[in-house]
Amino acid sequence: LAQGFADDLLTTLCLATDAPIAIAPAMNRLMWANPATQANIATLRSRGILVFGPGEGDQACGETGPGRMLEPLQIAELAMAALSPGPLLEGARVLITAGPTRERIDPVRFISNRSSGKMGFAVARAARAAGAEVTLISGPVALDTPPGVRRIDVESAEQMHRAVQDALAGTDIFIAAAAVADYRSPAPAAQKIKKTDTSLELKLERAPDILASVAADARRPRLVVGFAAETERVAEHARAKLVDKGLDMIVANEVGEKLAFDTDDNALLVLWEGGSQEIARGPKQRIARELVGLIAEHYGRRGQARG
Ligand code: CTP
Numbered sequence: 001l002a003q004g005f006a007d008d009l010l011t012t013l014c015l016a017t018d019a020p021i022a023i024a025p026a027m028n029r030l031m032w033a034n035p036a037t038q039a040n041i042a043t044l045r046s047r048g049i050l051v052f053g054p055g056e057g058d059q060a061c062g063e064t065g066p067g068r069m070l071e072p073l074q075i076a077e078l079a080m081a082a083l084s085p086g087p088l089l090e091g092a093r094v095l096i097t098a099g100p101t102r103e104r105i106d107p108v109r110f111i112s113n114r115s116s117g118k119m120g121f122a123v124a125r126a127a128r129a130a131g132a133e134v135t136l137i138s139g140p141v142a143l144d145t146p147p148g149v150r151r152i153d154v155e156s157a158e159q160m161h162r163a164v165q166d167a168l169a170g171t172d173i174f175i176a177a178a179a180v181a182d183y184r185s186p187a188p189a190a191q192k193i194k195k196t197d198t199s200l201e202l203k204l205e206r207a208p209d210i211l212a213s214v215a216a217d218a219r220r221p222r223l224v225v226g227f228a229a230e231t232e233r234v235a236e237h238a239r240a241k242l243v244d245k246g247l248d249m250i251v252a253n254e255v256g257e258k259l260a261f262d263t264d265d266n267a268l269l270v271l272w273e274g275g276s277q278e279i280a281r282g283p284k285q286r287i288a289r290e291l292v293g294l295i296a297e298h299y300g301r302r303g304q305a306r307g
Pocket of ligand 1: 097176177178182208209225229241
C-alpha cells in the first residue's frame with residue numbers, strides 16, 4: 001500500500017477508490033517495530049489512511065508484544081465510528097426505554113414478555129455514535145451498556161414510568177422501545193401463592209402508559225417516538241397508535257414466533273403524519289443507525305419549524 005503496488009485485487013481496489021481506507025495491522029512484534037514498517041505506516045497515515053491498532057499480547061508465532069490484531073468487534077466499532085456520517089445529533093438529549101418489564105405476582109413469580117432489549121440498546125448505541133447525550137432506562141436484560149450511555153435499571157412498568165418522569169426535564173427526543181407490560185397485579189401477594197385449588201384466577205389492572213404520558217406532558221420533548229410490535233395489519237395498527245398516543249413518529253415491526261424478539265435481525269416500517277419509510281431487514285445495529293438517521297432528520301426539521 002505504501003509503495004502503491006497494485007498486483008492483487010485488494011491493492012488494486014485501494015488505488016482505485018475514493019472511499020476512506022482503514023487498516024488493522026497484524027504481525028510479529030519485531031516486524032511491527034522495524035523502522036521499515038514504521039516508515040510505511042507513517043506514509044499511510046500521512047495519506048489519510050486510518051490505522052486501527054495493533055493491540056498487544058499473545059501472538060500467533062508464540063511471542064508476546066505489540067502487533068496483535070484488534071478484536072473483530074473493536075475493528076467493527078472503530079470502522080463504524082470513523083465511517084458514520086458525522087454527529088447528526090450533536091448536543092441533543094435523548095431518553096430511551098428498552099427491554100421488557102416484570103410485574104410481580106408474588107415473591108417468586110412475575111409476568112413478563114419476550115423482549116430482549118437488543119433493539120433499544122442498538123438505538124442507544126447509534127444515538128450516542130451520532131453525538132447525542134443518551135440516557136437508557138432498561139428493564140431486566142442480559143446486555144452490556146453501550147459505551148458513553150447513562151443507564152438506569154428498573155424492573156416494573158411503574159418503576160420505568162417513575163424513572164422516565166425523573167429524567168424527562170430537558171429531554172429533546174424520547175424513544176420508547178421498551179415492551180412495557182399493559183397489565184399488572186394490583187397487589188402482589190406478600191407470600192408465595194400455594195397451589196390449593198384446581199384453577200387460579202389472577203386479577204390484573206392497567207399499568208401506566210409511559211409513552212402516552214410523555215407525549216401529553218407539559219415538558220414534552222421536541223420529538224416523541226414510539227414502537228409498535230404487531231402480529232398482523234402492521235401499518236394500520238401502528239398508524240392508529242401514532243394518532244391515539246399523540247406521537248411524532250412510530251416504528252412498527254412485525255413480531256411472532258420467529259420474528260423480532262431476541263433475534264439479531266429486524267425489519268422496520270417507520271410512520272409519521274403524511275409519510276412513511278421502510279428499513280429493510282438486516283442486523284439490528286445497522287437498522288438502528290438508519291432509524292437514528294431518520295429521527296435526526298425529523299428532529300432537525302422540527303427545530304427549523306420552531307425557528
Ligand atoms: N408503551 C409504554 N407504556 C406502556 C405500554 C406501551 O410506554 N404501558 C409504549 C411502548 O414502549 C411502545 C408503544 O407504547 O413504544 C406501543 O406499545 P405496544 O405494546 O405495542 O402497544 P399498546 O399501546 O400497548 O397497544 P396493544 O398492546 O393494544 O397493541
